[in-house]
Amino acid sequence: MKVAIVMGSKSDLPVMQEAIDILQSFGISTEVDIVSAHRTPEKLVDFSSNAHLRxxxxxxxxxGGAAHLPGMVASMSPLPVIGVPVKSSNSIxxxxxxxxxxxxxxxxPVATVALNGAKNAGILAAQILGSQHPEILQKIVDYKNELKDVVLKAAETLKG
Incomplete structure (x- = not known):
C-alpha cells in the first residue's frame, strides 16, 4: 500500500507534511514529490499516467493559487485523487x-478537503485503503477512539 503526495511547489510542503505524518503514523508508505501543473507539464503527465503502475x-x-494540479492528476489517473487547497502567498x-x-x-472527480486540510486528506487516504486492508482499518478505528477520549476527558474537566 502506498499513497503518493504531490504538491505544486516546495512552499506547499509545510501544509502537506501533515498528510505525510499522519500516513506514516498509520504505517502507510508514501511517495512525495513536487509536480507543477504549470511549470513541469511533462512530469505531470508521466506521474499521473503511471502512478498506478508504480x-x-x-x-x-x-x-495553491490556480491549483490545477489535483484536477489534472485526476484527469489522467485511474486512482482516487484527494485535493488539498493550499493558502499561498499569491492566493485570494x-x-x-x-x-x-x-x-x-x-x-x-477530486475528493476535496478543507483549505490547508492535508491531515484530513491523509486520514481519508487511510480510510480508502482501510476498506480493503483490515490492519489499516483497525488503526483508523483506534485513532478515532483516541479523538473521542480526548473530548470525553475535556468534558470531564468541565464538570470538576
Missing amino acids: GINVIIAGA DGWDSVLSILQMPGGV
Missing part, C-alpha cells in the same frame, strides 16, 4: 485554490 493506491495532490485568501479543486467537471 504501486500507488491513492494520490493526494496539494496546490485561499478561495481560488478551494474553487479550482472543488468545481471539477463531471467524470473527473
Whole structure:
C-alpha cells in the first residue's frame, strides 16, 4: 500500500507534511514529490499516467493559487485523487485554490478537503485503503477512539 503526495511547489510542503505524518503514523508508505501543473507539464503527465503502475493506491495532490494540479492528476489517473487547497502567498485568501479543486467537471472527480486540510486528506487516504486492508482499518478505528477520549476527558474537566 502506498499513497503518493504531490504538491505544486516546495512552499506547499509545510501544509502537506501533515498528510505525510499522519500516513506514516498509520504505517502507510508514501511517495512525495513536487509536480507543477504549470511549470513541469511533462512530469505531470508521466506521474499521473503511471502512478498506478508504480504501486500507488491513492494520490493526494496539494496546490495553491490556480491549483490545477489535483484536477489534472485526476484527469489522467485511474486512482482516487484527494485535493488539498493550499493558502499561498499569491492566493485570494485561499478561495481560488478551494474553487479550482472543488468545481471539477463531471467524470473527473477530486475528493476535496478543507483549505490547508492535508491531515484530513491523509486520514481519508487511510480510510480508502482501510476498506480493503483490515490492519489499516483497525488503526483508523483506534485513532478515532483516541479523538473521542480526548473530548470525553475535556468534558470531564468541565464538570470538576
